[in-house]
Amino acid sequence: MKVQHTDNPSLSATRGKAGALRSLIPTSLKFQGILWLSLMLLVIVLAASLAIGRYSVPIGETIRILFSRILPLNETWDSLQEAVVMTLRFPRTIAAIIIGSALSLSGATYQSIFKNPMVSPDLLGVSAGACVGAAVAILLDSNSAVIQISAFAGGLIAVAVTTTIPRLIRSESTTILVLSGIVIGSLMTSIMSIIKFVADTDTQLAEITYWMMGSFSQVSFESMAPVLPTIFIPVALILLMRYRLNVLSLGDNEAKTLGINIRTTRGIFILCSTLITASCVCLSGTIGWVGLVIPHTARMIIGADNKKALPIAMIFGGIFMLIIDILCRTITPAELKLGILTGIIGAPFFIFILFKQKRQIR
Numbered sequence: 001m002k003v004q005h006t007d008n009p010s011l012s013a014t015r016g017k018a019g020a021l022r023s024l025i026p027t028s029l030k031f032q033g034i035l036w037l038s039l040m041l042l043v044i045v046l047a048a049s050l051a052i053g054r055y056s057v058p059i060g061e062t063i064r065i066l067f068s069r070i071l072p073l074n075e076t077w078d079s080l081q082e083a084v085v086m087t088l089r090f091p092r093t094i095a096a097i098i099i100g101s102a103l104s105l106s107g108a109t110y111q112s113i114f115k116n117p118m119v120s121p122d123l124l125g126v127s128a129g130a131c132v133g134a135a136v137a138i139l140l141d142s143n144s145a146v147i148q149i150s151a152f153a154g155g156l157i158a159v160a161v162t163t164t165i166p167r168l169i170r171s172e173s174t175t176i177l178v179l180s181g182i183v184i185g186s187l188m189t190s191i192m193s194i195i196k197f198v199a200d201t202d203t204q205l206a207e208i209t210y211w212m213m214g215s216f217s218q219v220s221f222e223s224m225a226p227v228l229p230t231i232f233i234p235v236a237l238i239l240l241m242r243y244r245l246n247v248l249s250l251g252d253n254e255a256k257t258l259g260i261n262i263r264t265t266r267g268i269f270i271l272c273s274t275l276i277t278a279s280c281v282c283l284s285g286t287i288g289w290v291g292l293v294i295p296h297t298a299r300m301i302i303g304a305d306n307k308k309a310l311p312i313a314m315i316f317g318g319i320f321m322l323i324i325d326i327l328c329r330t331i332t333p334a335e336l337k338l339g340i341l342t343g344i345i346g347a348p349f350f351i352f353i354l355f356k357q358k359r360q361i362r
Helices: 009-051 059-067 079-114 128-139 142-170 174-198 204-213 230-241 242-249 252-257 264-285 288-302 308-328 338-355
Strands: none
Touching: 009 059, 009 079, 009 288, 009 308, 059 079, 079 230, 079 264, 079 288, 079 308, 128 142, 128 174, 128 204, 128 264, 142 174, 142 264, 174 204, 204 242, 204 338, 230 242, 230 252, 230 264, 230 308, 242 252, 242 264, 242 308, 252 264, 288 308, 288 338, 308 338
16 A cells, blocks of 8 residues: 655644754754863863972862852961962963953954954954054053053054054055055064164163064053953953854855945954953954964854854853963963964964865965
């Protein structure tokens, strides 16, 4: 007896919805699994960052010292261990997590806006401008607060000039904006070379080098407090609007069809990413490659959906920055600058990206 199969539209629609639901469940589970594993790894690396250094503290004592601030624990540690963990290492550990996460988010946002995996947070010249601002303040023998303000102002001025150039030539092309950023970045680099040439080699030049290569050695909670709002508020805004990045990545015509004001939305994302990058440079100086390497790594693992990729990129950025900071203060007698190790890791990864994009370029 033959069974005759007939097409049933409602049945086909039901099967289609069920198939779509089944396809979504593994993706959601994968995201949740990677999210929780990443958070666990972040906690482990955080504890290691507090314990590892030239003066090592046992991990058990490190955890007890950390929790003694919120729990009534008996003191089994000495005052030196507490000072090393809470005064020296805890501020720079928190700074490493914040800056690594923020730069990764900024880089991922830029890459989505410009639809280019080679884009990094200093694309529009913000890092170079911030370094020039800090260097000028150092030449004037200003205090640390004025140096931070000057660095922040320098970054914003550089981006303002970059975004003004396309308006002067009446072009809204992202390519023109990118080229303007390259030009302004090169100009700021030249100005920095002049500043380094006239700086005092015994005092000022060393501090300028700190800003150019990046370090957490001078970070404290007091220096972080004024800058944190200009990091946290833009980060929160990007995360709340991250679904719009997916829409922008579809193309201008599709975004307009979906009711997105392209110019305003793109401007908000660029402004937030610029504020984040300038604020991070204020705290730690220029740290290259993080905003390029980490977002691309997150997308390779979790996919291109920014609603999932951005949070993962932030966690990966915090882990990566903690590991770099641990290596900088342990592998050599003198503490290395962050930019040295991030460059050593980032350059080979950049070559890997070029090989991966080889077919698309052809």
